[in-house]
Amino acid sequence: MLGVLASDWLQILMVYSAILALFLSIRGALRSKKQKSHPVDLRPPLVSIPSIPAPASGSDYVLAKCVVLGYSGVGKTSFVRRWVNDSFGPDYGGTIGVDFHVRTVPAGSTNIKFQVWDTAGCERYRAISRAYYRGAHVVLLMFALDDPESLVEVKRWSDEVDRALGMDADPDRPPPYKVLLGCKSDLEQTVTDEAIERMRRDLGGLAYISTSAKRGFGIGDVQNHLVQKFMEANPELFE
Incomplete structure (x- = not known):
């Protein structure tokens, strides 16, 4: 048995x-x-190049203020750290208020010194973030490719920038140049390409670039794109 x-x-x-x-x-x-990656999709912007504000000029650089916006947790801080320091950490805490970084890049006969303002995505910090929109040359609107809700939030951020700058409009200063960035391309993409294209067009035909801070994908494309557009829009600064 x-x-x-x-x-x-x-x-x-x-x-x-x-x-x-x-x-x-x-x-x-x-x-x-x-773990599959997604190809970088860099479409030329449909907005006119001369709309980019001219950066302030120094002795050996031009100064460009870059504000990073997006829903909490989409990867803004990871993107900024990879861009500025070429580093990545999986345990970055949420940004409290605004963090400030500087990235200097050669451009023609001079350099572009990007002042990068990494803003908090939480609702309670939005009033603080608004104070940093003024004087921005570039606004990076970010969403996570594995989070469809974060793409919807991009429209709110873009509208909020327009409203904030509209209250303090300067007729002699063009609005900041906006770029749409998809983060976390190393993860499984749940945001459809059709949804990204609709958002891109709803925002006026922005350039779109897919990135991964973890793998380093697309970071250089973002930098090269911004440098190219600044040089094209303000040739007198880079002769």
């Missing part, structure tokens, strides 16, 4: 082991699929 029971338990154990091995194999395949 004990021999029969032992045999039954052995068969059950073998079946269980086979099921477990199959489960681990399927999970490994799914994880591998999630």
Whole structure:
């Protein structure tokens, strides 16, 4: 009797082991699929190039204020750290208020010194963030490619910038140049390309670039795009 029971338990154990091995194999395949990257999609902006405000000029640089906006958790701080310091950490805490960074990039006969303002995405910090829109040359509107809700929030951020700057409009100063950035392209994309294209057009035909701070994808494309547009819009500063 004990021999029969032992045999039954052995068969059950073998079946269980086979099921477990199959489960681990399927999970490994799914994880591998999630690690696929998405190609950078850099479309030329439909807005006119001369609309970019001219940066302030120094002795060996021009100064460009860059404000980073987006829903909480989309990867703004990770993007900024990768761009400014070429570093990445998975445990960055949420930004409290606004963080400030500087990135200097060669451009023609001089340099562009980007003042990068990394703003908090939480609702309670939005009033603080608004104070930093004034004088911006560039606004980077960010969403996460694995979070459709974050793309919807991009419209709110863009409208908020327009309202804030409209209250203090300067007829001699063009509005800031906006770029739409998709973050976390190393993860499985749940935001459809059609939704991104609709948002891009709803915002006036912005340039769109896909990025991954973790892998370093698209960061250089963002920098090169901004440098190119500044040089095209303000050639007298970069001769």
